[in-house]
Amino acid sequence: MDTPITPTAPPRPTGLSRLAQDLLPALYQHRLIAxxxxxxxxxxHARRPVYLRQQLKELRRIGLVDATARRTSRMGNPELLWYITARGAEAVAYDPTIPRRGYRISPQTAASQLQEHTLTVVDTGVAFAGWARRLGDECSPLDWEPEIAHRIRNGESRGVDDAFMIPDAVLRYTHAAEDxxxxxxxxxxxVDRATMQTTRLAAKLSAYARYQSYVPAAGGRGRRSTREAWRDHYPAFPRLLIVLTGASDRVLANRIQxxxxxxxxDPRVGQLSAGVTTLQLLQDKxxxxxxxxxxxxxxxxxxxxLAPTGGSRA
Structure with missing residues (x-):
């Protein structure tokens, strides 16, 4: 459950640069960012992130963010991964324009094996945001949200996997077409880093198909609504994008097949608008x-x- 704003929440810190103020909600929303x-x-547009590092250092000094080293680094020195502290989260929660997030990352979680999955989700969002900037589209650092739970079952739940469909992220993008x-x-x-059995990933596809047709109970003597649950959140059912990484091109091609x-x-999966790609392709092209x-x-x-050749791009 998301944490409500309380009257005792501290005011947002003053004296911060514009960049520092923008960094806080991004760290709050995405949990862990390199x-x-x-x-x-x-x-x-900066060749080196000198000013960025200065602002992160200042936020860390005043206790609003903290950092941990990346467990596996492709650089010479371990890269720092940044996350918001409890104090920083309270400051962000004071802003009514920022969606509430009940999840709080701890230093232990930030340093755990969850690092790479979290960072890959961020990499996917960064790829969309970067291409939006090149193309004149809109996709800001706050235009994707990780792990939003979508109910797919009425009544008492037997477990989270059974009662909810939880995508790694929901991403929104505004595209300016040539016309x-x-x-x-x-x-x-x-996101799949080639660590999950393909059959388990396919089972997750079934959860998306269930959500597409899920109609919640309307309340009162077991009556059912006639309206799918997703219509309360989306103007159209979102397209499903599976992003693969973490293995050779040959292995990823086999996983796609x-x-x-x-x-x-699974006939239900055939009703989804769903596709699969690699993170490298998404970043490069x-x-x-x-x-x-x-x-x-x-x-x-x-x-x-995901429209067939000559098909609609609505």
Whole structure:
């Protein structure tokens, strides 16, 4: 449950730079972000993140953020990963424009094996934000939210996996097309670092299919609504994007083929607008290049609209 704003919440700290004020809600929302990711999000035009590091150091000095070393680093020295402290979270929660997040990361969690999965989700959002900047679209550092629970079952739950569908992130993106039209898109993001059995990932696809058709009880003597639950949150059912990383191109290509085979065995999954790509393709070519392999139907690569050749991009 999200933490409510209380009258005793401290006011937002004063005297912070604009960059520091922007960093706090991003760290609050995304839990754990590497210095290099913050650089690409907030200071992409600076050759080196000198000013960014100064602001992070100041936020750490006054107790609003903290950092831990990355467990596995591709750089010479371990990269710092930043997260908001309890005091920083209280300061952000005072702002009514920031969605409440009940989850609070601890120093132990920040240093745990969850690092790489969390950072990969952020990498996916950073890729969308970077391409939005290049294309003149809109996707800000706060336009994706991690792990939003969507109920897919009425009554007493037997467990979280049974009662809820929880994507790794929900991402919103506004695309300015060549014809001048603006399209507001939403995506469910599912990240796989080649650590999950393909059959387990396919089972998660079934949860998305269940949510697409889930109609909650209307209350009172077991009466049911006639309206799907997702319509209360989205103007259209979000497209599902599965992003693979963490293995060789050959291994990831095999996983894509395995996922398509498993999806074909579940007729409900065929009703989803769903595709799979690699993080490298998304970063290098962008979401509007043919980087997505549809999970159902023709395997020809397409973009994140996941429309068949000649099909609608609504």
């Amino acid at each position: 210095t290099s990711q913050l650089h690409r999000l907030f200071t992409p 001048g039209r603006r399209r507001m898109l939403s995506f469910f993001i599912e 395995d996922l398509r085979a498993l999806a074909a065995a 962008g979401p509007f290049a043919p980087v997505m392999t549809p999970l159902s139907g023709d395997a020809a690569p397409t973009d994140v609209f």
